[in-house]
Amino acid sequence: MMDDDQRYRAVHSRDARFDGVFYTAVRTTGIYCRPSCPAVTPKRENTRFYPSAAAAQEAGFRACKRCRPDLTPGSPQWNMRADVVGRAMRLIQDGAVDRGGVSGLASAVGYSERQLNRLLAAEVGAGPLALARTERAQTARILVETTDMPMTDVAFAAGFASVRQFNETMRAVFDRSPTQMREAGRRARFVAPTGAITLRLPYRAPIELGSMLAFLGARAVPGVEEFVEVGARDGSGGTGDGAAAPRARDGRPSQWVYRRTLPLPHGPGLVELSEGEGHVLCRLRLTEPRDLSSAVRRCRQLLDLDADPRAVREVLGADPLLGPMVRARPGMRSPGHVDPAELAVRAVLGQQVSVRAARTLAGRLVQRFGRPLPPCLEASGGGLTHLFPSAETLAEADPADLSIPVARGRALIGLAEAVAVGKVDLGPGCDREETERTLLGLRGIGPWTAGYIRMRGLGDPDVFLHGDLGVRLALEARGRPATPGAAARDALAWSPWRSYANHLLWASLADAQEERGGAVPTDRTAADHARSGT
Structure with missing residues (x-):
């Protein structure tokens, strides 16, 4: 916790790390700013501090037109x-x-x-x-x-x-x-295609955005997600059609873009995410404009844009094992998801199979049970054709029709039923501890699956997947105890950022595998699902 004197020192040094963590208001001007505002530093006696923009507005202050504090990253x-x-x-x-x-x-x-x-x-x-x-x-x-x-x-x-x-x-x-x-x-304004809303998503630097988009792209489900190479972006945001494009006319390299369909409260949407200059370039197509705030929040959660890399670095960077990994990837994030129910289903599909196999199984599920995009989105969808099947739809499916082992099919249907009737709460306001306990009480859901759902679906920054095969291999490669019990005990020192430790370990294993050549067995476990019989 910071006191007001510490906050004033942050304002005096224009420290952007605290943007969104608190807001500073000036009594004599009636304006509130982000801590890094480039305007003249106010006198201490005229300065007030607020934990949120809403609090500053309630006190009668209005947003600074220069630093636009309403556009800062959210508080982590x-x-x-x-x-x-x-x-x-x-x-x-x-x-x-x-x-x-x-x-x-x-x-x-x-x-x-x-x-x-x-x-x-x-x-x-x-x-x-x-x-x-x-x-x-x-x-x-x-x-x-x-x-x-x-x-x-x-x-x-x-x-x-x-x-x-x-x-x-x-x-x-x-x-x-x-x-x-x-x-x-x-x-x-960006020059955007008709019907598109183009905006910049801020974050606290640094960020390993390219690695994160590639992480999502490696798991992209056909019809629902795609990771495509497009022509180089300019200030207008580029073509946005999602199709592969040649190099730009000025010879600049092409760029990778992650695109997917979005299930939103009032109707489906599409999003395209790519790397901008100090921001994430986000292009949205919505069937209902009132879903904009929900769409933006879900995109921010997907890319973990409200994270504070400084706080993560202070804890994990001091660890003898993770320190070198943090220095190699100082902007590592813990990717979330736009739809926790979808992530939960995909976690069950991915039990004891490779990432590629899980993608194939999810793609079959989409083709059989997914809802096609409405006509207003079809033309701009590119390779995107469907929404991922809802929990309500899957709850009515026959486990024998899922192209997976029957025991795992029953687990998937049981999970879908629990989500559909509200027995399992995966919403943004859920109690994460209670949700995990409920998940573990379902047939075929073990600690790895429940932890993975909590980490990515619920956005919990402090989940360690001690039974994950990739985590175990990364620990063994560095001479660390890799049994689930020993790994869990050692990881206590990494709290409250244990989710980031998973990603650092996976990335270190991927780097080592790339140097030697060969596949990387991450996001799965060798012996976690004995209860499901798979």
């Missing part, structure tokens, strides 16, 4: 924390208040509205309505600046109850009318 603590405040923040960011109100949010976390308001006000400086208002304003800003949607449509797509409320909020938060913001946005 909401992914780390498993308490009610962390769960509520993840739900609010996913649009839960707009969909079900404060009562729905309170019910989802098991607290009364009064208790939840009190806890959020104490921890974040603002209640759920104010926090949702901030998310709503940011969604509206993106739609205003990057699309030509009529302002009335923008207002309701962002979740505002009326155009008047929309205009008043935008003026209060950004000190400009929506019309003024659109004119400014036109001068700096």
Whole structure:
């Protein structure tokens, strides 16, 4: 925890590592900024600090037009924390208040509205309505600046109850009318295909983005995901059609892009993610613009963009085993997923098989049970044709029709049934400990599968897969005890970043295998699923 004097020193040095961790407001100007704002450093007696943008706005401050604090990476603590405040923040960011109100949010976390308001006000400086208002304003800003949607449509797509409320909020938060913001946005807008929303996703440097996109690409399920090479991007964001393209005319190298379909609360969407200059370039196509905030949150979780690499490096970099790996890959992230239910099904499909085999099995599942994209997305889909099968659809399937061993098929159907009826909660506000316990109580779900779902599907940064074959081989290669019990005990020193340790070990094994040549057996275990009989 930091005190205000430490926060002021961070502001005085314009330390970008704290962007999104706290916000600084200046009493004499009525403006709040990110800590790294390049403006003149305010006097200490005029400076106030807030744990969230919503708290600064509730105190009457408006966002700085120069540093745009609303565009900073999110605070990493909401992914780390498993308490009610962390769960509520993840739900609010996913649009839960707009969909079900404060009562729905309170019910989802098991607290009364009064208790939840009190806890959020104490921890974040603002209640759920104010926090949702901030998310709503940011969604509206993106739609205003990057699309030509009529302002009335923008207002309701962002979740505002009326155009008047929309205009008043935008003026209060950004000190400009929506019309003024659109004119400014036109001068700096990406040239995007009709119907696309193009935006930049910020992160805390450094980041191993290319390695992470390749990690996702190696596991891409045909029809749902693809990892394609396209022409070099320029400031406009490139062609965006997802097809392989020749080198750009100026001779610049082509670029790899990860694309996939998105299951969203109000309808399906498509996303394309690629490396930009100090940001992730994200292009979205949505059937419902009001899903924008949910789509952005899921993309950020997929790429672990709210992580603080400095905090990870401080713990893992000091370890004799992991230190050299951290120095070799200082921006290593722990990729999440856009749909925890999909990840859970794929984890069961991947039990005791290679990554390539798991992809093949998932592709067959998609062709048989997946929902085709609607016509409005088909033309821009490229190789993307389907949404991954929902838990409700798979719950009704016959295990014998899944092209996998019957015992594993029963485990998959049992998992789908548990998710479909709500027995297993995989939502952003779930209690991770309780979810893991429930998963372990299902037939055919062992510690590796439950841990993998918790790590990637639920975005937990502190899961160590001590029974994973790739982890065991990486430890053995460095002379470390590799039995599950010994590995788990040694990994206690890596908390709260044990998920990152998995990825560092996998990457070290991949590097060693690449030097010698040969396949890398990661994301699977040799002896974890005795209960399932597979």
